[in-house]
Amino acid sequence: MADKSKVDQLVDWVDERTGVKAAMDEALNEPIRGGARWAYVFGSVLLFLFVVQVVTGIAMTLYYVPTADHAHASVAYIQKVVPGGAILRGIHHYASSAMVIMAVVHLAQTFLYGAYKQKRELVWVVGVVMLLIVLGFGFTGYLLTWDQAAYFGTKVGTSIAGEIPVVGPLQQKIMLGGTELTTVTLSRFFTTHVFLLPLLLALLAGLHVMLFRKAGPAGPYHNLDDKKVDRFFPKQVFFDSVAMLVVFIALVSLAMKMPAELGPVADPSSDYLARPPWYFMPLFQLLKWFPGHWAIIPTAVLPVVLFGLLFLLPFLDRRSERNPFKRPIATLSLLLILGGATGLIFLAKHQDRNNPEFAEKLKKQDEEAQAFFKVPFEPQVIGATTALAGAAVANGAGAAPPAYVEHCADCHGANGQGDPDLGPKLSGLSAKPQRTQDDLLKIMDDARAYGLKKPMPANFPDLSDSDKKAIVEWMLKLK
Amino acid sequence: MSVHQSTEENNERRSFLGVLSGLIAAGISAVLGVNIGRFAVSPALSVAGAENWSELGPIGDIPEGKPIKRNVVVSQDAGWGKFQAQRAVWVVRNGEKVTVFTSVCPHLGCTVNAKEDAFICACHDSKWDVAGNTQGGPTPRGLDALEYKVENDVLKVRYQDFKQGISQKEVLG
Numbered sequence: 001m002a003d004k005s006k007v008d009q010l011v012d013w014v015d016e017r018t019g020v021k022a023a024m025d026e027a028l029n030e031p032i033r034g035g036a037r038w039a040y041v042f043g044s045v046l047l048f049l050f051v052v053q054v055v056t057g058i059a060m061t062l063y064y065v066p067t068a069d070h071a072h073a074s075v076a077y078i079q080k081v082v083p084g085g086a087i088l089r090g091i092h093h094y095a096s097s098a099m100v101i102m103a104v105v106h107l108a109q110t111f112l113y114g115a116y117k118q119k120r121e122l123v124w125v126v127g128v129v130m131l132l133i134v135l136g137f138g139f140t141g142y143l144l145t146w147d148q149a150a151y152f153g154t155k156v157g158t159s160i161a162g163e164i165p166v167v168g169p170l171q172q173k174i175m176l177g178g179t180e181l182t183t184v185t186l187s188r189f190f191t192t193h194v195f196l197l198p199l200l201l202a203l204l205a206g207l208h209v210m211l212f213r214k215a216g217p218a219g220p221y222h223n224l225d226d227k228k229v230d231r232f233f234p235k236q237v238f239f240d241s242v243a244m245l246v247v248f249i250a251l252v253s254l255a256m257k258m259p260a261e262l263g264p265v266a267d268p269s270s271d272y273l274a275r276p277p278w279y280f281m282p283l284f285q286l287l288k289w290f291p292g293h294w295a296i297i298p299t300a301v302l303p304v305v306l307f308g309l310l311f312l313l314p315f316l317d318r319r320s321e322r323n324p325f326k327r328p329i330a331t332l333s334l335l336l337i338l339g340g341a342t343g344l345i346f347l348a349k350h351q352d353r354n355n356p357e358f359a360e361k362l363k364k365q366d367e368e369a370q371a372f373f374k375v376p377f378e379p380q381v382i383g384a385t386t387a388l389a390g391a392a393v394a395n396g397a398g399a400a401p402p403a404y405v406e407h408c409a410d411c412h413g414a415n416g417q418g419d420p421d422l423g424p425k426l427s428g429l430s431a432k433p434q435r436t437q438d439d440l441l442k443i444m445d446d447a448r449a450y451g452l453k454k455p456m457p458a459n460f461p462d463l464s465d466s467d468k469k470a471i472v473e474w475m476l477k478l479k
Numbered sequence: 480m481s482v483h484q485s486t487e488e489n490n491e492r493r494s495f496l497g498v499l500s501g502l503i504a505a506g507i508s509a510v511l512g513v514n515i516g517r518f519a520v521s522p523a524l525s526v527a528g529a530e531n532w533s534e535l536g537p538i539g540d541i542p543e544g545k546p547i548k549r550n551v552v553v554s555q556d557a558g559w560g561k562f563q564a565q566r567a568v569w570v571v572r573n574g575e576k577v578t579v580f581t582s583v584c585p586h587l588g589c590t591v592n593a594k595e596d597a598f599i600c601a602c603h604d605s606k607w608d609v610a611g612n613t614q615g616g617p618t619p620r621g622l623d624a625l626e627y628k629v630e631n632d633v634l635k636v637r638y639q640d641f642k643q644g645i646s647q648k649e650v651l652g
Contacts, residue, residue: 052511059515063522063558070559077559084518091511238496241503248507379556383563402552462537464631 028233033219035228036236039113040217041243042106047205048244049099052251053137054198056092060085064144066190068183071146072265073380079262080377090255096138098247100279103131104338111313111334114322115218121314123211126204128310133201138279140193143186148365151266152274154189155181160287164300181268221322263369273361275352282344285351306337401474403467407460416478422455427478440472522558535579535627535634541572546593546609548582553638566638568625569593571609577629579636580611580622588643591622598622619646 015021032040063082065074078085107127110116116124143154158181162172177184230236276284286298309316317330324331352358381399400409400416411423418425429435434450442449444463447456460468533551541547546569555562567582567590580598582591589602597614598607605616612621626637640651 055511055515059518062519065559073559081522081559082518083521084514084516087514088518234494234496234500238500241500245503245507248510252510377559379561380559381563382560383552462534462633464633 028231028237030213030217030232032217032230032232032236036230036232036239037220038239038243039109040236041240042102042109043212044240045243045247046099046102046106047209048240049095049102049247050201050205052095052248053092053099056088056095057194057198059088060092061194066144066186068146068186068266070380071144071186075145075147075262076377077379079259079373086259087252087255090258090260091251093260094251094254096141097278098251099134100138102247103134107131107310108334108338112324112331113218113221114324114327116314117317117320117322118215118218120212120215120218123208123215124314125311126208126211128307130201130204130208131310132307133197133204135279137193137197137201138277140189140197142277143189144193145262146186146266147263148266148270148272148369149261149263149274151181151268152272153276154185156274157276157280158185160283160299163295165296218322221324259373261369262373263365264372273358273365275362278345281348282341285344285348288351401467401470403463404471404474407463408471411455416475426475429478430476437472437476440475441468444468444471532628532635532637535568535570535636538572538577538629538632538634541570541577541634543572543574544609545596546571546598548593551636551638568636568638569598569622570634577627577634578611579625579627579634581625581638581641583623583640583643584618585620585623585641585643585648586616586618619644620648623648 011021060078063074063078063085065071075089078089080086110124110127139154139157142157143150158172158175161175162168164171173179175185175188176182177188275281283298283303286302287295290297319327321327352362400414405414408423411419412426413419413423416426429440439450443452444460446459448458463471533553535541535549535551549568549570550565551568552563553566555564569580569582569591571578571580580591583589584591584600584602584605586600586603586605589600591598591600591605591607593599596609598609598611599605600616600618603617605618606614607618607622608614611624623641625639628635642649642651
C-alpha cells in the first residue's frame with residue numbers, strides 16, 4: 001500500500017500541474033439521459049476506427065513509396081514480405097469500408113432518434129462534413145496501391161469529377177495535377193490522404209465532440225426513460241468498448257481470411273474493366289441509366305441535392321417531435337434512400353454477373369489479380385539498369401545482363417533497339433542467316449570472320465564465357 | 480476511452496465494467512502493437528546478403544605501383560528494391576601482388592583519396608602508405624583490403640562494408 005500512496009502522490013503532483021483529474025471527470029462523468037444504450041456506440045466506434053486507420057496508416061508509410069514507378073512494388077512488399085504487413089494492410093483496407101458503414105449507421109441512428117434537433121444543428125452539420133471526408137479518404141486511398149483496379153477506378157472517378165458543369169474541367173485538372181493520371185496525381189492523392197484529410201477529420205471530430213458535449217446527449221426519443229440517468233463511465237464506456245472489440249475482431253478476421261486485394265501493377269495500355277469500391281457503386285449504377293448530358297443528374301444534381309438536404313435537415317425540420325414513428329415522412333425517406341442505395345449496389349453486381357461479356361472479363365481480371373497475389377515478391381531492380389529493365393520487360397527479355405550494359409549498350413542501344421549511326425538492332429536475330437546461338441558466341445570472339453566492320457570490336461577480351469552466354473541468351477529473347 | 484487512474488474518488492467507480500473496458504482496450508492495443516512492432520523492426524534485423532563479385536577490368540590495365548581508382552557496382556537489397564549502387568575502390572599492383580582497398584575511411588566513413596604514393600582522408604587528415612598501413616591521423620586502423628581474385632586475367636573483387644571507428648576490421652551486418 002505504501003507503493004500505492006506513492007502512485008497517488010505522483011498523480012496528485014501531475015494533477016496540480018495539469019488539472020488532469022478535472023479533465024477526466026469532465027470526460028467520464030457526462031450524464032446520459034435515459035441511461036447508457038447500445039444504440040449510442042456508433043460515434044465511439046467511428047472514433048476508434050479513425051484511430052486504427054491513423055495507426056495502421058502511419059505504420060505502412062514506413063515502406064510505402066508514393067511514386068508511380070515504386071508505389072505498387074512497395075505495397076507488394078508490405079503485403080507479401082514484411083511480417084505483420086498483410087494484417088496491418090488488411091485491417092486498414094477493411095476499416096475504410098467499416099468507417100463508411102459506421103458513418104452511415106451513426107447518421108441513421110441520429111436521424112431516426114431526431115438527435116439533430118434541440119440546438120444540435122451544428123453537431124449534425126459537422127457530422128455531415130465528416131461523412132464527406134470519410135468518402136474522400138476512400139477515393140484518395142484507393143489509388144495508392146497503383147494496381148490495375150486503382151488506376152482505372154481513379155481514372156473513371158476523376159473523369160466523373162470532370163463531367164460536372166462549369167467547375168468540372170478545372171476541378172479535374174487540379175485533382176490530377178494536369179490533364180492525365182500520372183505520378184503527380186499519386187503524390188496529390190497521397191498528400192491528401194495522409195496529411196490533409198486526417199488533420200481535417202481530427203479537427204472536426206474534436207469540434208463534433210465538443211459541440212455534442214455542449215448540447216448534451218439527446219437521450220431516447222420518447223421521454224419515458226428520462227428519469228434514469230447514467231454517467232458515461234462505466235456503463236456506456238463498457239458498451240462502446242465491447243462494440244469496438246466486435247468491430248476489431250471482425251477486421252482482423254477479414255484481414256486474415258480474405259487478405260486485402262492487390263492486382264498486377266497499373267498498365268494504362270490495357271483494357272481493364274474498372275469497377276468502383278462498393279460505396280461508390282450506387283453512383284456507378286445510376287450512371288448507366290443517365291447517358292450523355294443526363295449523366296449530370298447522378299454525378300452532380302443528386303449528390304448536391306442529397307447532401308444539401310442533409311446539411312439543411314436541422315433547419316428545415318424545426319418540429320420538436322423526435323419519435324421516428326411519429327415522423328413517417330422522415331423515417332420513410334431514410335429507409336428509401338438507404339434501401340435504394342443498397343438496391344443499386346446489388347443491381348450493379350447482378351448486372352455484371354449476368355452480362356456474359358462483362359462477367360467473363362471481370363472473372364479474368366479477378367484471376368489475374370489472384371495469380372499476381374500468389375507469386376512470390378520480386379524486388380524492383382533500381383540503379384544502373386533500371387531504365388533498361390523497365391523497357392526490356394516489354395520486349396519479353398527481362399533486364400539486360402550487366403555485361404551487355406557495359407560493353408554493348410552504347411552502340412546497340414540500352415534495349416537492343418540499335419542506333420542508326422553506331423550499331424544495328426539486335427532483336428529478331430535468330431531469323432537471320434548465320435545468327436544461331438553458336439554463331440553469336442563466335443561473333444563476339446572474332447567479329448571480322450563474320451564480315452562485321454568497325455566500330456564493332458573484333459573481339460571482347462574483357463568478357464568471360466558466362467558473360468557472353470548471358471548476352472546471347474538475352475539477345476535471342478528480344479522480340 | 481481509457482480507464483480511469485486510481486484516485487480516491489474514482490476508486491469507487493472502478494467497477495467490474497471499467498476493468499473489462501480496460502482489458503478490451505489493452506487487448507486491442509496489444510494486437511495492433513505486436514503487429515506494428517514486428518512490421519517496423521523485423522526487416523531491419525534481417526541482413527541483406529548481397530556479396531557478389533564485381534569486375535575491375537583486365538589485370539594488365541592496372542598500372543604498376545601507383546594506386547588507381549575503380550568503380551564497382553554493388554547490389555543492395557533494401558526493402559522493395561534491389562539497388563545497384565556504385566562504390567569506389569583503390570587498386571594497387573606490385574608485380575603479381577594486388578591489393579584492393581575500399582575507399583571508405585575506417586575512421587568516420589569519408590572517402591579516401593590517393594595522393595602521389597600515399598592515401599589520405601581529407602576529412603580528418605588520416606594518412607596511409609600504399610600498402611594501407613596507417614601513417615598518421617585519427618584513423619583507428621589501416622585501410623580495409625577487400626577479397627579479390629583473378630579469373631581469365633580479369634580482376635574481380637568482393638565488395639564489403641566494414642564497421643567504422645574500431646581498431647579491428649569487422650564486416651558490417
